Amino acid sequence: MITVTDARKTYGDFVALDDVSLEIPAGSLTALLGPSGSGKSTLLRSIAGLEDLDGGNVRIDGEDVTHQPPQHRGIGFVFQHYAAFKHMTVRDNVAFGLTIRRRPKAEVARKVDDLLEIVGLDGFQHRYPAQLSGGQRQRMALARALAVDPQVLLLDEPFGALDAKVRADLRRWLRRLHDEVHVTTVLVTHDQEEALDVADRIAVLNKGRIEQVGDPVSLYERPENDFVMSFLGAVSRLGDRLVRPHDIVLERDHATAASRQAAEGAVGPLVAARVDRVVRLGFEVRIELTADDGERFVAQVTRAEAERRRYTAGEDVVAWALRSEEPVGAGPVA
Amino acid sequence: MSTTTQPVGAPPSPAPPSAAPARASSQGGRRRRGGPGGRALGLGVVGLWLSLMVLLPLAALTVRSFDDGLSGFWAAVTAPAALAALEVTLGVSVVVALVNAVMGTLVAWVLVRDEFPGQRVVNALIDLPFALPTIVASIVLLSLYGPNSPIGVHLNATRWGLGVALAFVTLPFVVRSVQPVLIELDREVEEAAASLGASNTTIFRRVVLPSLAPAVISGTGLAFARAVGEYGSVVLIGGNIPRETQVVSQYIQQQIEIDSPAAAAAVSVALLSVSFLTLFVLRVWATLSQRREASTA
Numbered sequence: 001m002i003t004v005t006d007a008r009k010t011y012g013d014f015v016a017l018d019d020v021s022l023e024i025p026a027g028s029l030t031a032l033l034g035p036s037g038s039g040k041s042t043l044l045r046s047i048a049g050l051e052d053l054d055g056g057n058v059r060i061d062g063e064d065v066t067h068q069p070p071q072h073r074g075i076g077f078v079f080q081h082y083a084a085f086k087h088m089t090v091r092d093n094v095a096f097g098l099t100i101r102r103r104p105k106a107e108v109a110r111k112v113d114d115l116l117e118i119v120g121l122d123g124f125q126h127r128y129p130a131q132l133s134g135g136q137r138q139r140m141a142l143a144r145a146l147a148v149d150p151q152v153l154l155l156d157e158p159f160g161a162l163d164a165k166v167r168a169d170l171r172r173w174l175r176r177l178h179d180e181v182h183v184t185t186v187l188v189t190h191d192q193e194e195a196l197d198v199a200d201r202i203a204v205l206n207k208g209r210i211e212q213v214g215d216p217v218s219l220y221e222r223p224e225n226d227f228v229m230s231f232l233g234a235v236s237r238l239g240d241r242l243v244r245p246h247d248i249v250l251e252r253d254h255a256t257a258a259s260r261q262a263a264e265g266a267v268g269p270l271v272a273a274r275v276d277r278v279v280r281l282g283f284e285v286r287i288e289l290t291a292d293d294g295e296r297f298v299a300q301v302t303r304a305e306a307e308r309r310r311y312t313a314g315e316d317v318v319a320w321a322l323r324s325e326e327p328v329g330a331g332p333v334a
Numbered sequence: 335m336s337t338t339t340q341p342v343g344a345p346p347s348p349a350p351p352s353a354a355p356a357r358a359s360s361q362g363g364r365r366r367r368g369g370p371g372g373r374a375l376g377l378g379v380v381g382l383w384l385s386l387m388v389l390l391p392l393a394a395l396t397v398r399s400f401d402d403g404l405s406g407f408w409a410a411v412t413a414p415a416a417l418a419a420l421e422v423t424l425g426v427s428v429v430v431a432l433v434n435a436v437m438g439t440l441v442a443w444v445l446v447r448d449e450f451p452g453q454r455v456v457n458a459l460i461d462l463p464f465a466l467p468t469i470v471a472s473i474v475l476l477s478l479y480g481p482n483s484p485i486g487v488h489l490n491a492t493r494w495g496l497g498v499a500l501a502f503v504t505l506p507f508v509v510r511s512v513q514p515v516l517i518e519l520d521r522e523v524e525e526a527a528a529s530l531g532a533s534n535t536t537i538f539r540r541v542v543l544p545s546l547a548p549a550v551i552s553g554t555g556l557a558f559a560r561a562v563g564e565y566g567s568v569v570l571i572g573g574n575i576p577r578e579t580q581v582v583s584q585y586i587q588q589q590i591e592i593d594s595p596a597a598a599a600a601v602s603v604a605l606l607s608v609s610f611l612t613l614f615v616l617r618v619w620a621t622l623s624q625r626r627e628a629s630t631a
Contacts, residue, residue, distance in 0.1 A: 050525050070528045077529035083522040087544040087623075097530035100540070141526075148530055 438508025468566030491573025
């Protein structure tokens with residue numbers, strides 16, 4: 001378990017961490033999610049000891065490590081740009097943490113072989129990092145971090161430098177790996193889809209503060225504020241409320257909309273709008289609209305629904321939402 | 335997990351320079367794809383220029399050195415005074431180059447990694463030995479370490495004096511070749527090593543140094559080559575004592591003065607060969623240690 005208490009870090013006038021407190025349960029895979037400059041990487045690097053806190057403390061499994069150098073924190077760290085030892089083979093990279101501890105050769109060899117098999121790089125032992133693809137390099141970096149049996153595994157935007165396909169493959173692979181290895185893992189990302197896909201807990205950060213912590217479903221379904229709502233998943237503004245595009249229902253006229261809204265027990269505004277464009281995206285259909293107050297928004301319906309209703313550009317509709325939170329507050333919307 | 339493997343790219347190795355003139359002549363007027371004869375023209379100009387400036391004088395020198403035949407060449411090179419001068423020159427140069435390898439790397443490290451007042455000034459000072467006429471260096475060193483030394487250090491006409499003079503003029507080579515590599519070095523690699531439990535010493539030895547090695551080697555090689563051929567900075571403080579502090583360049587000068595140009599040329603060729611061989615070996619070494627990292631995306 002990692003416990004961060006009142007962590008504070010400033011760079012000149014910029015407050016990177018504004019008295020952040022966070023508990024990361026043992027064995028969990030927690031994502032620190034936020035836009036750039038939100039402090040998520042600083043928080044991760046502070047846990048690793050790569051950044052010194054100006055205030056507050058960090059405990060790993062009960063031990064106060066606030067003033068310990070990274071060497072003594074029992075961590076594994078994976079960087080966005082791999083940080084491979086370019087002059088060493090894949091084998092030597094993975095073995096690094098063990099060889100500097102002067103472990104017996106046989107033990108090192110066995111452990112490295114095991115790890116390379118786990119990360120799917122057996123047969124690449126004698127390659128150099130330059131001879132690997134980005135995804136392979138990152139898996140090598142993971143094996144290298146896991147070789148020292150870290151108490152916690154810290155990943156700083158680990159898939160950020162990879163292309164979309166590899167990124168999706170790798171994060172599913174990371175999820176499976178975590179289910180096998182069970183090491184407490186913290187992952188920094190700015191990609192909400194990645195956080196929702198891979199993590200079992202998400203902490204949303206904004207401007208050096210934690211906005212909300214919870215499991216992916218509760219964060220998506222019950223965001224505590226506009227920031228979390230708009231950062232996790234797509235949002236449309238309907239009247240004075242933020243709603244999920246797939247919760248928007250479009251009717252031909254005001255009366256139908258009002259009666260259906262009442263039947264569903266939903267509350268919120270009924271918004272007259274005109275369809276600008278209907279975009280078919282495979283299973284989903286995205287409908288772009290302009291409300292009569294000039295606000296543009298997007299509704300998402302299934303293909304079947306779209307074919308039944310036959311929305312066309314230029315058509316006038318009335319929009320309402322199945323679910324909406326309280327009216328939009330004064331908070332900023334990303 | 336089905337990520338594809340990049341092809342193992344051959345590391346970019348510079349074409350051997352000797353190939354340039356030959357290709358230029360064989361492909362003279364032919365137009366190559368991509369440019370209307372621009373490539374051939376470029377190769378031609380470069381070939382001609384290198385021939386005029388480097389190859390022709392070297393060839394002339396070599397021919398001259400055999401004026402008295404092979405035996406004359408051998409006699410000139412193996413004359414006791416010549417051998418002594420070669421020994422002094424190479425010995426002091428090797429020591430100076432090694433000192434430079436360590437101190438130059440250290441200077442570059444401090445300039446890149448540390449912050450201190452006057453850093454820019456110090457950084458600019460490094461180039462001064464390049465800019466200064468070497469004879470000025472000699473005067474400076476003589477007034478500081480000469481017979482009238484204000485600080486009581488007398489290095490005049492000693493090998494220490496030679497070493498100090500050569501270290502002075504060759505200081506920039508290692509610093510300036512290591513500096514850009516150090517700036518480009520990925521700090522995350524060091525952080526990764528630290529997170530794996532490596533001490534600072536281990537990080538430097540196992541992670542940083544291997545990345546710097548090619549730059550250190552090539553800088554040291556240049557410093558050595560420069561030291562071997564140095565004349566101006568040692569001419570006053572060295573003392574020109576045969577078999578003690580007389581360096582090869584001074585010996586060659588002496589041979590010219592006593593009107594034996596063939597001997598001067600022969601010793602020059604010997605010196606040239608040593609320098610060339612050293613640079614060549616270091617170049618191969620640096621390329622080999624760089625090869626694995628090459629083709630990095």
